[in-house]
Amino acid sequence: MAWLAPSDPFDVDQMAQPVVGIASRLVQHDSGWHQHGRGQLLFAFAGSIRIMLAGATSVLPPIRVAWIPPGTPHRVTIRSEVEYRSIYLDEAYLSAHLSGLAIVTMSSLLSEVFERISLLPFDTDWSQGAARNLLAVCLDELATARQEPMLLPVPSDPRLARLDIEELPPELETLSHQIGVTTRTISRIFRRETGMNYQAWRQSWRLLRAVDLLASGLSVTAVASDLGFASDSAFIAFFRQMTGETPKRYIHKAG
Structure with a gap:
């Protein structure tokens, strides 16, 4: 074998x-x-x-x-x-x-x-x-087979070098203060290099991380907390909007 x-x-x-x-x-x-x-x-x-x-x-x-x-x-x-x-x-x-x-x-x-x-x-x-x-x-x-939108483009602009994609991306205003670049410039960079605005990119990042954590065995509550959602229900609503499934149903299909 x-x-x-x-x-x-x-x-x-x-x-x-x-x-x-x-x-x-x-x-x-x-x-x-x-x-x-x-x-x-x-x-x-x-x-x-x-x-x-x-x-x-x-x-x-x-x-x-x-x-x-x-x-x-x-x-x-x-x-x-x-x-x-x-x-x-x-x-x-x-x-x-x-x-x-x-x-x-x-x-x-x-x-x-x-x-x-x-x-x-x-x-x-x-x-x-x-x-x-x-x-x-x-x-x-x-x-x-149906192609899935699970590839997240990562911007290469040097002004975003301090953006750590291993960690939860900050809100737009926070990122602007962290790297000293205006929110308008950040938005323009993301649209040019990823095809989406920063908020949409951040939500796509959270979806990928949620799938990773759920597939690794973490609970819905733990994942919601890790990704900065105010409650389990807010995370479930986000996940359903992004995938058409609840987190449990999505992962159950994978099992």
Whole structure:
């Protein structure tokens, strides 16, 4: 089986097979910045994964799949314990629906197929038999999977260098005082570099962090407090507005 212990050496670009699936369990992991010559499909079977890219960040709960195109610098961090699955694909298997980086919905069928592919041996022959059929179903499901707005663009303007995206972003007025830049200038920078105003960007940040914390097992009350909401009900209303689901229902779907 393609199950890896954290200490096992692994370099997918040195492997002969055009498709490579792996399964592993990691605790408080930081991959550092790296890239692969192959495309990567990444799925958190249990727990949540944070993905950082040049100019963007995202959180991957168990109901989402990340597609990372070949040659894309990225960094993966895990704050607790996560079981993850990953499938690496040669360019020969890429098509129009696997072009740019994307976060897509994980259907029940895709989850099952993903699991089976991830656990197949490294020397699997993908050109025939059950392996070829599994891969075909996986790619077909990805072709119709719904893309999710879970990629948060991060501004690069040097005037915002003191904005720590690891922490809850402050209110606009507070940020203005902290960095010595007018609120109008901050708004203009965010619209130019992220496509949204600062308030919308801050709300998107809170949604990503909420998903991360909920998937890590924190209660609604704890998450609401961590993200600065006045009450559980205020947080639930925010979450429903952003996702169409209550926090518990959202995470229940991921379980």
